Amino acid sequence: MRLRRDFTFDAAHNLVAYHGKCERLHGHTYRLGVTLEGTPDEEGMVLDFVELKRIVREQVLDQVDHAYLNDLVPQPTAENLARWAFQRLDAPLHRPHCRLTSVEVFETADSSVTFYREDLS
Ligand SMILES: Nc1nc2c(c(=O)[nH]1)N=C([C@H](O)[C@H](O)COP(=O)(O)OP(=O)(O)OP(=O)(O)O)CN2
Numbered sequence: 001m002r003l004r005r006d007f008t009f010d011a012a013h014n015l016v017a018y019h020g021k022c023e024r025l026h027g028h029t030y031r032l033g034v035t036l037e038g039t040p041d042e043e044g045m046v047l048d049f050v051e052l053k054r055i056v057r058e059q060v061l062d063q064v065d066h067a068y069l070n071d072l073v074p075q076p077t078a079e080n081l082a083r084w085a086f087q088r089l090d091a092p093l094h095r096p097h098c099r100l101t102s103v104e105v106f107e108t109a110d111s112s113v114t115f116y117r118e119d120l121s
Pocket residue numbers: 015022026076077078079107108111
C-alpha cells in the first residue's frame with residue numbers, strides 16, 4: 001500500500017551551471033510529494049499523516065522555506081533537490097511497517113522530477 005502527502009514551500013535559486021534565464025536569481029513556489037510504501041499497523045495506518053508532516057517539516061521544510069537554495073544544494077535543480085530531500089528523509093521515515101519510496105519535486109505547476117529509492121547510488 002502506498003501513502004503520499006504533499007507540501008509546499010517558497011524559495012529562491014539560480015542555476016549556476018546553466019545558460020539561460022534560470023542562471024539569474026529567481027523564485028518558485030515548490031511542491032514536494034513524499035510517498036511511502038508499507039502495510040497498515042495495529043492503528044490501521046502505514047504512517048500517521050501527523051507524524052509524516054512533523055518529520056518533513058523538521059528535515060526539509062524548515063531548511064528550504066524562504067531560503068536561498070544554493071546555500072543547501074550547489075546546483076539546485078528539481079533533480080538535485082529531490083535527491084537531497086530523499087536522503088534527508090530516508091532514515092527518519094524508516095519504520096518496521098514502512099519506508100520511503102520516492103520524493104517528487106514540482107518546480108512549477110506542470111514540471112516535476114521524481115527521485116526513487118532505486119536512484120540512490
Ligand atoms: N530538468 C530541469 N530543467 C530545468 C530546471 C530543473 O530544475 N530541471 N529548472 C529550470 C529553472 O529553474 C526555471 O526556473 C524553470 O523554467 P520554466 O520551466 O521555463 O519555468 P516557468 O514555466 O515558470 O517559466 P515561464 O517564463 O513562466 O514560461 C529550467 N529547466
